Amino acid sequence: MAQHAGYGRWVYNWGLRMWMESYRSGLKPTANKLKKFFTNHVKPKYPWMSELSSKVYQYAFINLGDAYERFFKGLAEYPKFKKKYHHDSFTLDDGGGERLIKIGGYKHKLPFIGWVETWEELPEYQVKKVTISRQAGDWYLSFAIELPDAPPTETHPPNPPPGRGEGTVGVDLGVLALATLSTGQVFPNPKPLRFAIKKLGRLQHDMLRKVTGSNNYKKASLLVARLHRRVANIRADYLHKLTTFLAKNHSQIALEDLNVSGMLSNHKLARAIADCGFGEFRRQLEYKCQRYGSELVIVDRYYPSSQLCSNCGHQQKMPLSERVYHCPDCGMILDRDLNAAINLSKTSGSGGLACGVGAADSPL
Template sequence: MGFLRSRTGTADPPPRRTGIHPNASAKTADRPVRILVVSRAVKRAFKYRFYPTDVQAAQLSRTFGCVRLVYNMALQARTEAWTRRQERIDYNATSAMLTGWKKTAELAFLNEVSCVPLQQALRHLQAAYTNFWARRAKHPMFKSKRRSRRAAEYTASAFRWRDGTLTLAKMTEPLSIVWSRPLPDGVSPSTVTVSQDAAGRWFVSLLCDDVITQTPATGMVGIDAGLDSLLTLSTGEKITNPRHERADRQRLARAQRDLARKQKGSANRAKARLKVARIQGRIADRRRDHLHKLTTRLVRETQAIVIEDLAVANMVKNHRLARAISDAAWRQFRTMLEYKAAWYGRDLIVVDRWFPSTRLCSACGALAERMPLGVREWTCPCGAVHDRDVNAARNILAAGLAVTACGDDVRPQRGTSRTGQSSAKQEDPRATKGIPVL
């Protein structure tokens, strides 16, 4: 168990590691030693909405289709080469294939769009295979016309950036972008990604070099994720779960019923599908906005953050809680914390998922036998009365301190549930040999 680093899209310098000095006293255990860093250079994407003209929309739609076709054809070629001849085809080979495809009469339309998004699709396929061979991901899958993301990536050679206007290759007019926030002063985008969501909205993402100013912060905080309260902090603060999906559940259900009654392939079905996508997009936007504000606040105010390693994919198999767990978006919350902690030079400590934070008494270290979900408050035999979530958050914080101070893996050892002790509370048996147990 160690410190996580975020994926910022570039080879950033390693994040600062702060922790407890081995000789620090218990009174200073909650004040990590900090090394001051003035700023940090990162790769940062700025996403904006834009409104294309009819000509631009047609050109981009054609580009999306060509990108999907080239990706699928390259994937098929690589799959057949391996299954038939046990041959691995790399990016250079698929790039040569693309040149040959453009010269055929059947695929001559590939020349009507910019070649850069097509080459980028082959690079994305190469990255997918690299992750597959490294056992970090499953085998690449074919892109679907209806279900896959509609996007195209342009490098610096395929767009023009002048005086705050963006013009893509094969286009004569710049994109009409709604600048909801300014770009960093004096920067130019290195990569531009154009996408369209299921609701028909157009977005452009500009990847730029940015400098994150390091702000001072102190202290550590443990976080327990839940459903009644989205987050419970070790300080006792509870952050309400906004339940964005529940707020629009009736509208969404009505729109989905209307969609189910429409005939497949009809224009009315396309309109009904668009209405459903807009409601779902509204839910996702509100959830993302709330998580961004929440994670930014936590990262700016706290030097070290301790969270649990939740197995969300397994938890959603509980069909009674799957909808609520998905609406809470714990995985998205952790992803945001990871890259923002790296940006601001904070420490993110992840406690093992098997650590019994809920059943462990934060006062005496006793481990309860059972703790059903319906029990929100419980009393330990030592006399301490615990709020379920606050107690879990305090135990998570204590486990994070153990990781920082002595490198404990905070995973219960074999037989932990029988002895009633957590790994954070265990002592070396050689140090306590001969001392009677009370």
């Protein structure tokens, strides 16, 4: 598997280099043109390539083409060269319906690789292609399966019609608490995540005291990589629970259009924000709202949600260090994030204060 991943990386990096060079000399490269050239003129020069699955290099070109397409559409940065041990992965397929892939139970058959075992038992699936990737020293299988359309929303409690107010929730995303809802519910950054991040700092410190490249260094860096994986898994799990809870239980969700890239230039906040995964938060809410029939309202990023008094509309400057809103006009005293969340809930057109979502249980 490491050989196949290395093959995929070699080809991807070759393609990327060729793409940049041919672009510089005035040509218009495509993944297909490069693949043809590679098949006819490059691959024959490297006998070791013919000992590995040819699917690997075909998918390397497909992935390269996709990476450029995402870049041209403005969805991603310019493709980067792949590094060894860094997101090692490769893709194999069933050879166009030959059913070379068998997934089910604890043992699975992969084309070219043979039988592999997983820790987790899997149902029997008919799989067209499978991507094998390495994370922190362990190998993972990932694949897509086809399922019949999900039943319509009857299985979920019907959402109240929009505009009644009680279904509308304002969500303030923050750094101290991940999310504060206009209902008063607060979703702190999960404890296991905070512990893991603390421990990560310690392990990284240990690693740096070892001689680079030594066996002890490798051992320490594997521990760091494993903990990184754990942090990512906790975060992904937490975000999914939070976004599902929001989309399933509210007819309208008002969220601030956070200028994440702009905020990332503020170095003090950068780390904490990247950790919360705001971009991912919004992406999940978008598709889950569609799934559960609720509406996502994105509030203009210049709307001063933290500066306004949610009770009387007074506006004042609120530096980030100011955790509580004190209104000089009406005397309201309220947590800064809650005040912002209530303001957001009011922008969605229903006018009223969002407060009646009691039926929903916290997912966490």
